Amino acid sequence: MKSPARGKARRGAVATRLATVADSPLRQVDPRVKLALSLGFSLTVMLPLAQIAAALALYALLLLWGRLLPLAARQVWRLKWVLLAIFVVDWLFVSLELAATITLRLTLLAGTFTLFFATTTPGELRLALEWLHVPYRYAFSVSLAFQSLTLLEEEWHALREAQQARGAWSPPASWRVLLAQLGDWVALSVPAAVMTTRRAWAMTEAAYARGFDSPHRRPYRRLTLTRLDWGLLALAVAGGALLLVWRLV
Amino acid sequence: MAASVCAEQVAFRYPQHGYGLAPVSLTARSGERVLITGPSGCGKSTLARCLTGLIPHLYRGELHGAVWLDGLRTTETPLWRLAERAGMVFQNPAAQLLATSVEEELIFGLENLGLPPATIRERLEAAVAQFGLEPLRQRAPQTLSGGEQQKVALAAIMARRPPVLVLDEPLSMLDGTAAATLVTEMAALARAGTAVMVCEHRAEYLSEWPELRTVRLGEPTNQRVNRAENWHGEGLASRPPFTLTVEGVTVRLGGRPVLRELSFSARGGEFLAIVGRNGVGKTTLLRALAGLQKYEGHIAVEDGRPVLGLVFQNAELQLFNASVREELRYRLPVVDETFYAYLLAGLGLTPYETTPPLLLSEGEKKRVALATVLLRQPRDGVLLDEPSLGQDAAHKAMLVRLARGLTAAGRLVVVTTHDLALAAQADRLLLLGPEGTTAAGPPAQLFRDPAPWARLGLWVPPWIQVPGVAD
Numbered sequence: 077m078k079s080p081a082r083g084k085a086r087r088g089a090v091a092t093r094l095a096t097v098a099d100s101p102l103r104q105v106d107p108r109v110k111l112a113l114s115l116g117f118s119l120t121v122m123l124p125l126a127q128i129a130a131a132l133a134l135y136a137l138l139l140l141w142g143r144l145l146p147l148a149a150r151q152v153w154r155l156k157w158v159l160l161a162i163f164v165v166d167w168l169f170v171s172l173e174l175a176a177t178i179t180l181r182l183t184l185l186a187g188t189f190t191l192f193f194a195t196t197t198p199g200e201l202r203l204a205l206e207w208l209h210v211p212y213r214y215a216f217s218v219s220l221a222f223q224s225l226t227l228l229e230e231e232w233h234a235l236r237e238a239q240q241a242r243g244a245w246s247p248p249a250s251w252r253v254l255l256a257q258l259g260d261w262v263a264l265s266v267p268a269a270v271m272t273t274r275r276a277w278a279m280t281e282a283a284y285a286r287g288f289d290s291p292h293r294r295p296y297r298r299l300t301l302t303r304l305d306w307g308l309l310a311l312a313v314a315g316g317a318l319l320l321v322w323r324l325v
Numbered sequence: 326m327a328a329s330v331c332a333e334q335v336a337f338r339y340p341q342h343g344y345g346l347a348p349v350s351l352t353a354r355s356g357e358r359v360l361i362t363g364p365s366g367c368g369k370s371t372l373a374r375c376l377t378g379l380i381p382h383l384y385r386g387e388l389h390g391a392v393w394l395d396g397l398r399t400t401e402t403p404l405w406r407l408a409e410r411a412g413m414v415f416q417n418p419a420a421q422l423l424a425t426s427v428e429e430e431l432i433f434g435l436e437n438l439g440l441p442p443a444t445i446r447e448r449l450e451a452a453v454a455q456f457g458l459e460p461l462r463q464r465a466p467q468t469l470s471g472g473e474q475q476k477v478a479l480a481a482i483m484a485r486r487p488p489v490l491v492l493d494e495p496l497s498m499l500d501g502t503a504a505a506t507l508v509t510e511m512a513a514l515a516r517a518g519t520a521v522m523v524c525e526h527r528a529e530y531l532s533e534w535p536e537l538r539t540v541r542l543g544e545p546t547n548q549r550v551n552r553a554e555n556w557h558g559e560g561l562a563s564r565p566p567f568t569l570t571v572e573g574v575t576v577r578l579g580g581r582p583v584l585r586e587l588s589f590s591a592r593g594g595e596f597l598a599i600v601g602r603n604g605v606g607k608t609t610l611l612r613a614l615a616g617l618q619k620y621e622g623h624i625a626v627e628d629g630r631p632v633l634g635l636v637f638q639n640a641e642l643q644l645f646n647a648s649v650r651e652e653l654r655y656r657l658p659v660v661d662e663t664f665y666a667y668l669l670a671g672l673g674l675t676p677y678e679t680t681p682p683l684l685l686s687e688g689e690k691k692r693v694a695l696a697t698v699l700l701r702q703p704r705d706g707v708l709l710d711e712p713s714l715g716q717d718a719a720h721k722a723m724l725v726r727l728a729r730g731l732t733a734a735g736r737l738v739v740v741t742t743h744d745l746a747l748a749a750q751a752d753r754l755l756l757l758g759p760e761g762t763t764a765a766g767p768p769a770q771l772f773r774d775p776a777p778w779a780r781l782g783l784w785v786p787p788w789i790q791v792p793g794v795a796d
Binding site: 078197233266271275278281287288289292306 | 439
C-alpha cells in the first residue's frame with residue numbers, strides 16, 4: 077500500500093535536486109562562463125525565425141550534453157498554456173510566422189538560464205558576483221535570495237503540511253483541483269509572506285552572529301578558469317558580439 | 326582576571342509586546358561555566374542576545390543596564406567585533422543554517438574572521454572530526470534531522486573559537502549520547518579558557534561540571550501568571566477502542582532509506598514514547614503516521630487511515646497568525662468555547678491569548694502549536710515531535726498530565742523524544758534503531774535492561790527516574 081501523502085517529500089526533494097545538479101558536466105564549468113553562455117543564448121531572441129530555431133537547437137544540444145534537457149523541458153512545459161495562448165492569438169490576429177517567432181523566443185528565454193541556475197551553487201554565484209566587483213554584502217544577499225528561491229517550493233510544501241498536520245487543510249482530491257489550488261494561494265499567501273520574512277530575519281541574525289559585517293573577511297575559495305572554461309567563454313563572447321554587430325549594422 | 330562578559334542590571338523590553346528580560350547582573354571570566362536557568366518565557370534567549378550584542382544591534386526595544394564583552398561595551402562596538410569575542414548558538418538550529426552544504430556552513434564563519442585559507446582548512450577539518458560530520462559534509466543542512474542540524478550549528482560557531490560561547494538550549498535536540506559528548510566538549514573548551522554560558526532546561530547533564538555557576542532568572546517579565554492548570558481531558562469527546570498497525574513501513578528520502586521495514590502496533594488510550602539516536606528517522610515516522618510522508622508498507626486503524634494531529638519539532642512552522650486566539654481558531658468553522666478555555670488554561674496559555682505567537686518563547690510556541698492541533702480534536706490522537714523542547718520542569722509535568730488526559734479519552738499519544746525523563750513517564754517505550762525497532766516494552770522493564778540501549782549506542786543517564794521502579 078502506498079501512503080496518502082501527496083507531492084514530494086520536502087527533505088527528499090532538496091536532496092534529489094542537488095544530486096541532479098551534481099551529475100551535470102556543466103557543474104564543473106566556471107559560473108562566470110555559464111553566465112556568459114546564458115546571456116549569449118538569450119541574445120539570440122533578436123534573430124529571425126529560421127536562425128532562432130537553429131539557436132534553439134544548438135542550445136538544446138548544449139543542454140543535452142549537460143544532462144539538463146529534461147529539466148529545461150519541464151520548465152518550458154510549465155508555461156505551455158501561456159505559450160499556446162500567445163501562439164494562437166498571434167496566429168489569428170497577425171501571422172503564423174510571427175506566432176512561431178514569438179513562441180520560439182519565449183521558449184528560448186524560459187530555458188536560457190537553466191544551464192546557469194541548475195548547475196551553480198549560491199556560493200559560486202556569490203564568488204562570481206564578487207569577481208564582478210559587486211560588494212560582498214550585496215553579493216551575499218543575492219546568493220542567499222538565489223538559495224531561498226530553490227527553497228520556496230519546499231517552504232510552500234512545509235506550510236501546507238503544517239496546516240494538514242493540524243487538520244486545517246486537506247489535499248484536493250476532486251476535479252476541482254485547480255480551483256482548490258487557487259484557494260490555497262489566496263489563503264496561504266499571508267502565512268507564506270510571514271514565513272519568508274521570518275526565515276530571512278533568522279538568517280540575517282545568524283549571519284551577523286558569525287561576523288557577516290566584518291571588514292576583514294577573506295574568501296576561502298577563488299574562481300579559476302580551466303581550458304574548457306576559456307573555450308566556452310570565447311564561444312559565448314564571440315557569438316554574442318557577432319549577434320550585436322549583426323543587429324546594429 | 327578581567328571578566329570576559331560582564332552584565333550590569335541588564336534588562337530589555339521588546340517594543341511589540343513589552344516582554345523581554347527583567348534586570349539581571351552576571352559575570353563570566355575566562356574558563357568559567359555558567360548555567361542560565363529559569364521557567365519557560367523568563368527571558369533566557371533575550372539575555373543570550375544581550376550578552377552577544379545582537380541586542381541592541383539587531384533588535385529595537387528598550388535596553389537598560391550595560392554589557393561588556395572583553396571590556397568592550399556592546400552598545401558602542403560594531404557587531405562583527407563582538408562576534409569575534411562571543412559566539413552564539415541559537416535555540417532553533419534550522420533557522421540559523423545559511424549554506425547549501427555542511428562544509429560551506431562551517432567555512433562561512435571562518436571566512437568572516439579573515440583567516441588565511443590554510444588555517445580555514447585546518448579548522449574546518451578539526452571541526453568536522455570533532456563533531457563527527459564527515460558523513461554529512463556534503464549534505465544540504467536543510468535535509469538533516471533536527472539533532473544533526475544542532476550539531477552543525479554548534480560546529481559552525483565552535484570552529485570560530487570565540488573566547489565566550491553562549492549556547493541557547495544546545496542539548497534540546499540531541500540524544501543522550503550526543504548530549505553527553507557535547508557536555509564533555511564544552512567542559513574541554515572551558516578548560517582551554519573559553520567562558521561557556523549555557524541556557525538549558527536539561528540541566529542534569531551539566532550537574533557534574535566542576536565549579537558550575539548557576540544564574541536563575543525569575544518568573545516571566547510580563548507580570549502575568551504563566552502556570553498551567555490541571556487538565557485531565559475535560560471537553561474531549563471519547564474515542565472507542567482501536568489499534569494502530571504499522572507494518573513493514575519503509576521510507577526513502579532522496580533515494581536514501583530512512584526507515585526500513587518498520588513494524589509495531591499501538592492501541593487507543595496508550596501513551597507511547599519513541600526514542601532513538603539523532604537521524605534515525607523518528608520525525609519521518611511521525612510524518613508518515615500523520616499522512617505527510619510517502620511510504621511503502623501499511624499504516625492503518627480499524628476505520629481505515631489513522632487521523633492523528635502532528636505537532637512539529639519546529640513549532641514555528643505551524644504558527645503565523647496575529648494572536649494566539651486567531652492561531653487556534655484559524656480555519657475552524659465552529660469553536661467549542663468550553664474546550665477552547667480548557668485548553669488555554671491547561672496549557673498555561675491564557676495570559677497570552679492576544680499575544681502574537683511568534684513573540685513567545687520556544688516552549689510557549691510549542692504549546693500553542695499543540696493547542697491548535699488539540700482544538701480540532703483529532704479522531705485518533707496526537708503525535709508530538711520533541712514536545713519537551715524549550716519546556717521547564719513544570720511544563721514537562723503539564724505535558725504528561727495532558728497526555729494522560731488524552732489517553733483517558735481513548736486517544737493515542739505518540740511522542741518522539743531525547744528527553745528520557747519524559748519517555749520514562751510513557752506507558753510503553755519503543756527504541757528505534759537504523760534497522761527498525763530494537764526493543765519495545767514498558768519503561769520500567771526497558772530501563773532495567775542496558776543491552777538494547779547499548780546496541781543503539783544510547784547512554785541512559787543515572788538520574789532518570791522511572792515511575793514504579795525503586796532505586
